[in-house]
Amino acid sequence: MYSALYNHINRFIDLSNDEQEILASLLKSFSFKKKAFLHEAGETCRANYFVVKGCLRLYFIDIKGAEQTTQFAIENWWISDLTSFIFQKPSDFYIQAAEATEVIIIERRNYDELFEQLPKMEKYFRLIFQKLHQASQMRIKYLYSQTAEERYTSFNSLFPEFVQRVPQYMLASYLGFTPEFLSKIRAKK
Amino acid sequence: MYSALYNHINRFIDLSNDEQEILASLLKSFSFKKKAFLHEAGETCRANYFVVKGCLRLYFIDIKGAEQTTQFAIENWWISDLTSFIFQKPSDFYIQAAEATEVIIIERRNYDELFEQLPKMEKYFRLIFQKLHQASQMRIKYLYSQTAEERYTSFNSLFPEFVQRVPQYMLASYLGFTPEFLSKIRAKK
DNA sequence: CTCATTTCTTAAACTAGATTAAGTTTTTTG
DNA sequence: CAAAAAACTTAATCTAGTTTAAGAAATGAG
Numbered sequence: 206m207y208s209a210l211y212n213h214i215n216r217f218i219d220l221s222n223d224e225q226e227i228l229a230s231l232l233k234s235f236s237f238k239k240k241a242f243l244h245e246a247g248e249t250c251r252a253n254y255f256v257v258k259g260c261l262r263l264y265f266i267d268i269k270g271a272e273q274t275t276q277f278a279i280e281n282w283w284i285s286d287l288t289s290f291i292f293q294k295p296s297d298f299y300i301q302a303a304e305a306t307e308v309i310i311i312e313r314r315n316y317d318e319l320f321e322q323l324p325k326m327e328k329y330f331r332l333i334f335q336k337l338h339q340a341s342q343m344r345i346k347y348l349y350s351q352t353a354e355e356r357y358t359s360f361n362s363l364f365p366e367f368v369q370r371v372p373q374y375m376l377a378s379y380l381g382f383t384p385e386f387l388s389k390i391r392a393k394k
Numbered sequence: 395m396y397s398a399l400y401n402h403i404n405r406f407i408d409l410s411n412d413e414q415e416i417l418a419s420l421l422k423s424f425s426f427k428k429k430a431f432l433h434e435a436g437e438t439c440r441a442n443y444f445v446v447k448g449c450l451r452l453y454f455i456d457i458k459g460a461e462q463t464t465q466f467a468i469e470n471w472w473i474s475d476l477t478s479f480i481f482q483k484p485s486d487f488y489i490q491a492a493e494a495t496e497v498i499i500i501e502r503r504n505y506d507e508l509f510e511q512l513p514k515m516e517k518y519f520r521l522i523f524q525k526l527h528q529a530s531q532m533r534i535k536y537l538y539s540q541t542a543e544e545r546y547t548s549f550n551s552l553f554p555e556f557v558q559r560v561p562q563y564m565l566a567s568y569l570g571f572t573p574e575f576l577s578k579i580r581a582k583k
Numbered sequence: 584c585t586c587a588t589t590t591c592t593t594a595a596a597c598t599a600g601a602t603t604a605a606g607t608t609t610t611t612t613g
Numbered sequence: 614c615a616a617a618a619a620a621c622t623t624a625a626t627c628t629a630g631t632t633t634a635a636g637a638a639a640t641g642a643g
Contacts, residue, residue: 265535273538275531287528297535320517327516328509334523339476341530342464346454346486348537349462349570353600372620381538386600388622542630561590575630577592 207232209257210309213281217332218325227322231315237302244300250289252310256282259306260370264378265297274379277303279367283333290316303371353382354390396421398446399498402470406521407514416511420504426491433489439478441499445471448495449559453567454486463568466492468556472522479505492560542571543579 210232211225220228234257237243244250246265254261256278263276263284275298278284289296293313311319319326347356357380361368368376374384399421400414409417423446426432433439435454443450445467452465452473464487467473478485482502500508508515536545546569550557557565563573 265539267539273535275534275538287524287531291524291528324513324517327520328513331516331520331523334520334527335476335480338523338526338530339480341527341534342476345464345530345533346462349464349567350454350456374620378538382599383601384621385602385623389600389624392622563590571629572631573591574593574632578594578630581592 207234207309209281210255213255214326214329217329220323220325224323224325228319228326231319231322232309232311234307234309237306237308239302239305241302242299243302243308244286244296244298246297246299247295249293250286250296250298250300252312253283253285253287253290253316254278254300255309255311256280256284257307257309259308260303261300261306261308262303262371262375262379263298263300264375265299272374272378274375277367277371277375277379279370283337303375348381353380353386356380356382357387357390395423396498398470399444402444403515403518406518409512409514413512413514417508417515420508420511421498421500423496423498426495426497428491428494430491431488432491432497433475433485433487435486435488436484438482439475439485439487439489441501442472442474442476442479442505443467443489444498444500445469445473446496446498448497449492450489450495450497451492451560451564451568452487452489453564454488461563461567463564466556466560466564466568468559472526492564537570542569542575545569545571546576546579 207225207229211220211228214220214228235243237259243252243254243261258280261278261284262274263278263286264272264274267273276284284300286296286298286300288294289298290313320330347359351359360376360380373387377384377387380387396414396418400409400417403409403417424432426448432441432443432450447469450467450473451463452467452475453461453463456462465473473489475485475487475489477483478487479502509519536548540548549565549569562576566573566576569576
């Protein structure tokens with residue numbers, strides 16, 4: 206049922222079968238069709254989402270009405286509007302399935318419960334957030350050091366398979382430019 | 395000696411005196427003059443730095459030779475090039491004192507030791523990295539949703555005291571534009 | 584207190600990337 | 614499979630922010 210998540214956790218800490226069962230009591234799993242919304246702006250973010258299969262994106266609508274994708278999550282990764290999730294405040298973000306996607310979720314009250322019942326999970330999430338922070342530091346460095354064209358070129362050579370998985374307009378907003386500009390870059394090749 | 399850090403930790407978890415002593419054995423503290431380097435590009439980042447007093451900035455030199463400030467840390471906050479620190483690989487970043495600064499540091503080997511000797515600290519750092527991730531999500535959202543001028547205006551009204559503490563050229567690169575453009579914005583008021 | 588260095592400003596010329604708008608291709612759905 | 618919707622392309626025009634360069638103001642060190 207939750208084996209994808211157990212496997213991921215066991216890369217970082219050891220969970221016994223008993224502990225897996227406690228964990229299981231705090232999880233739920235869902236499937237979403239492509240383009241389905243797990244969460245919409247205006248709502249409070251109810252869960253932290255672990256992608257078992259597929260792809261989710263976190264985005265918001267800017268003042269000009271354009272979708273700005275700020276984060277993607279694929280297999281074996283977590284995604285949420287953390288501020289909304291932690292403080293249970295309304296969110297500006299949407300979380301949408303970019304492909305048909307299976308997720309395992311932890312709801313807000315179970316998130317606190319998790320750390321009380323399984324203190325071991327502190328280490329797991331410490332390591333997850335540590336990695337997320339590493340990723341953010343690198344992302345910000347790339348945003349500040351490269352032109353739009355360089356960002357596309359280097360992202361494309363680092364993650365060629367991923368570039369094929371999502372529509373170009375989602376990728377363009379993630380990389381910080383317009384879909385039209387992405388077409389222009391691609392036409393040059 | 396390390397009371398600023400103990401106080402900070404005690405906002406999140408309870409540490410006994412005995413535990414504080416164990417922690418103390420894994421820490422060091424230093425003072426740096428304004429403009430001193432705690433870490434330079436090319437070196438491997440030796441520590442995770444907690445600012446007791448003052449201000450540190452993390453920056454790199456871009457292809458054009460300009461300094462790009464990607465992060466600041468002031469009182470009661472942590473800063474490091476995490477990727478370099480964790481994997482002990484050479485860093486592209488500098489960490490410099492933007493003011494005379496007192497820090498408490500955890501060196502790499504003591505960072506692992508810390509979690510072995512004081513598993514409680516997993517929760518503390520889980521919460522620290524969780525907050526850092528929240529801050530990154532907000533930062534990226536602001537970078538994608540606002541013009542340069544709006545970023546300055548909103549940063550200035552959110553953190554007016556901080557804006558006074560650092561030179562404008564550091565702030566400009568943190569907000570993602572040139573010092574000349576910042577002068578232009580300010581002249582308009 | 585003074586000279587040197589660092590920081591900030593101004594302004595003209597420039598450009599990377601946005602905007603607008605229309606047309607084309609691909610994908611989805613009934 | 615046909616029609617509609619979604620995604621992508623092209624090209625002309627435009628603009629927010631950069632670049633370059635020089636001078637002014639502030640800060641700091643001896």
